[in-house]
Amino acid sequence: MDNVIDTNLKAIEGFKNELLNIFEDTNDELFGDMKVELLNSIAKAYSGPEAEQAIEQLLIEGDKNGFTLDVYVQELSHTVELFSGVMEEIKEEYKDQPNKCEFCDEFMSLIEAYILTAINKITNRDIFNVAVELCHPNAKLPTYAHDTDWGADVYAVEDMTIQPGSYGVMVPTGLRVAIPHGWMISFRPRSGMSHKTPLRLSNSPGTIDETYRGELKVLFDNFSNIPVEIKAGDRIVQMGLEKSYKARYHVVDNVERNTDRGEGGFGSSGN
Numbered sequence: 001m002d003n004v005i006d007t008n009l010k011a012i013e014g015f016k017n018e019l020l021n022i023f024e025d026t027n028d029e030l031f032g033d034m035k036v037e038l039l040n041s042i043a044k045a046y047s048g049p050e051a052e053q054a055i056e057q058l059l060i061e062g063d064k065n066g067f068t069l070d071v072y073v074q075e076l077s078h079t080v081e082l083f084s085g086v087m088e089e090i091k092e093e094y095k096d097q098p099n100k101c102e103f104c105d106e107f108m109s110l111i112e113a114y115i116l117t118a119i120n121k122i123t124n125r126d127i128f129n130v131a132v133e134l135c136h137p138n139a140k141l142p143t144y145a146h147d148t149d150w151g152a153d154v155y156a157v158e159d160m161t162i163q164p165g166s167y168g169v170m171v172p173t174g175l176r177v178a179i180p181h182g183w184m185i186s187f188r189p190r191s192g193m194s195h196k197t198p199l200r201l202s203n204s205p206g207t208i209d210e211t212y213r214g215e216l217k218v219l220f221d222n223f224s225n226i227p228v229e230i231k232a233g234d235r236i237v238q239m240g241l242e243k244s245y246k247a248r249y250h251v252v253d254n255v256e257r258n259t260d261r262g263e264g265g266f267g268s269s270g271n
């Protein structure tokens with residue numbers, strides 16, 4: 001990531017020097033005549049097809065370098081901060097020349113819009129990198145059986161016996177995951193395990209919040225009267241990323257009750 005920041009710094013420093021050269025060679029009145037054409041040229045580069053191509057190239061390079069969602073957002077936000085700092089410096093130097101200061105403000109609006117577009121595109125992709133630490137010698141990365149599957153299969157790392165009637169038995173996976181900001185991990189049962197064994201997930205779906213950095217472990221109950229063996233390398237659960245939304249709960253005098261269901265609860269829709 002440091003190399004990318006260095007690249008940003010060099011590019012922004014180059015832009016700063018180029019802009020300062022233009023500012024130094026023109027008085028404010030003359031620059032006012034140039035401003036619209038210059039902004040239109042910049043807008044073309046930071047919006048439309050050219051911008052889309054630039055964002056696609058950014059994603060290709062970032063994915064190759066293993067950028068996670070959080071790194072993308074952090075890096076792009078840092079780029080805005082760098083540009084903003086440069087524009088503020090230039091505005092301070094030319095504070096008595098309104099056309100040049102206005103250009104700096106309008107340029108920052110274009111940059112912010114471009115970065116927001118890039119962040120939205122990145123966060124709404126169907127697939128992105130997630131950093132995983134293998135913290136056990138037998139640990140494996142989760143794998144998808146099919147490209148269209150929601151969940152990736154997670155593997156056991158130790159041989160275990162889950163005794164009859166036991167509850168909440170923790171089965172280690174050997175995985176630590178850097179969950180992206182605004183997302184969570186869900187554990188769901190594998191249909192094959194539910195069909196072939198009496199093991200059931202203790203909390204289904206299991207929810208892992210974004211700031212958790214411990215080893216992922218799966219909780220199992222054994223509802224039968226026989227022990228069940230789990231072997232290292234067995235696929236034990238499916239894991240998927242889900243967007244994490246926050247609700248802002250607030251108190252009201254009455255909630256709307258005039259709905260199709262009303263207060264009909266358990267069993268109200270029939271057998």
